[in-house]
Amino acid sequence: MKIHLNLLEIKSLLLLASLITSMDVVASDVETLASPQQNTEALTITPTKVTFNQKELKSSYKNPNALLVAMAFKFKSIEGSPQSYAEVVASYCSAARSGDAAAQYALGWMYANGRGVSMDKSIALQLYSLAADQGHLGAKESLDTMISTLPKSNLPTCLLPDPPAPAVSGTSSELAQNERKAISDKTAALFYSQDRILKLVNKLAPHYEIDTNLAMAFIAVESGFDVQATSPKNAQGLMQLIPETAKRFGVKDAYKAEDNIKGGLAYLQWLLAYFKGDVQLVAAAYNAGEATVEKYKGIPPYTETQMYVKKIANLYNNTTHPYKINLVKASPILNSPTKKTI
Numbered sequence: 001m002k003i004h005l006n007l008l009e010i011k012s013l014l015l016l017a018s019l020i021t022s023m024d025v026v027a028s029d030v031e032t033l034a035s036p037q038q039n040t041e042a043l044t045i046t047p048t049k050v051t052f053n054q055k056e057l058k059s060s061y062k063n064p065n066a067l068l069v070a071m072a073f074k075f076k077s078i079e080g081s082p083q084s085y086a087e088v089v090a091s092y093c094s095a096a097r098s099g100d101a102a103a104q105y106a107l108g109w110m111y112a113n114g115r116g117v118s119m120d121k122s123i124a125l126q127l128y129s130l131a132a133d134q135g136h137l138g139a140k141e142s143l144d145t146m147i148s149t150l151p152k153s154n155l156p157t158c159l160l161p162d163p164p165a166p167a168v169s170g171t172s173s174e175l176a177q178n179e180r181k182a183i184s185d186k187t188a189a190l191f192y193s194q195d196r197i198l199k200l201v202n203k204l205a206p207h208y209e210i211d212t213n214l215a216m217a218f219i220a221v222e223s224g225f226d227v228q229a230t231s232p233k234n235a236q237g238l239m240q241l242i243p244e245t246a247k248r249f250g251v252k253d254a255y256k257a258e259d260n261i262k263g264g265l266a267y268l269q270w271l272l273a274y275f276k277g278d279v280q281l282v283a284a285a286y287n288a289g290e291a292t293v294e295k296y297k298g299i300p301p302y303t304e305t306q307m308y309v310k311k312i313a314n315l316y317n318n319t320t321h322p323y324k325i326n327l328v329k330a331s332p333i334l335n336s337p338t339k340k341t342i
Contacts, residue, residue: 021057067306089116093158096127099193104131105139107156112142117156121146130189155185159192182213187315191216194225197238208265209324212270214279217263217315218286221308222264227257239264273327276334277320280341283312290331298332298341 014235089110090241108127111120112305127148131139183191191213198216205212222240223229235242237260246254251263265332268282274290275281285292287308292300299309 045211085279090158093156096130097189097192097195099133099134099195101131101136101139104128104134105136105142108139108142112146123155126186129186130193133190134193155189159185159189179246181209182316182318183217184317187217189214190220190315197225197257197261200258203260204258204265206212208269209222209322210265210268211318211321214316214318214321215261215268215287217312218264218268218283219261220315221311227260228255236260239267241267251303269324272321272323273325274329274331276330277323278334279312279316279319279321280309281333282321283309294331294333297336 006077031266036304059241089097089107092103092110094108096107104127108124108131110116111123111127125143128139128142128146130261134141149275155311179233194216198212201215201219205215219225222235223238225238229238229240230236231240235240236246236254238257239260241251241254241260241263243248243254245267246263249263251259253259254263271282271285271290275285275293280299281293286304288300288305292305299306
């Protein structure tokens, strides 16, 4: 079996090794970070020493920072442990941004208890929510003890998205000038939790002049980031392309992530041009088909479609998006005085 470790993991394991050599140090101020989902009872504590069994050490290869943080919580005064928790916070913030539910939970715990960071229950609540959305039982239990109406704080800087790329040429400058912040901090953290898919979208979206955040919003609502998702109507893959749409935009394998995203982006580019950047109409057409939107001169009176449009709006704040001019003749309903919106 081959084990591949990145520099962060190697650094964590080296520090862990130095801690293991101090097994005979007396335990003081024990604070358990255990949860039903994490096996963080991995540290067996006696009144005078700490020991690690083989199973616990093997589990640390998968997430070496977990054991390191557990040591930090348990032994604040042991020589060699991270006294200020700064290294722990940095390690967990990086893992949380990549979608590690255990790291999101642990970082939330640190904010909830003011360890290594200023205490902020709102940040803790948001991090617990992200972990709970992935099924983390400890995070779900923690959420039950917190007030959901806390004043909202911004997520840590390390979890926020990178600055947006400059607008691409050939788009509608009028709409680009009216853009506001496209997604919330919580939505940004959700997108970053899908690191592999986000990297693909970041690579492909500029070729179609599509905001990565808009594409990720559609993927989130369509498939929940499930590459193998299949609907009862045979919509397939990340962006849920039906066979006709896949064929229309040259997709050979809808269950191959990159092919599917290319097809979905091509369709979004076409819809944005057709509806002149109206995100609500684009969302309605993506769900129900552009012909249905034409028929009802706006968002159809279907509960499913109306809920779909609201879900996209909850993830993507902008109601307009730059579009490629002259790609297709604009929809005639744009000139209708009775265009239906939500």
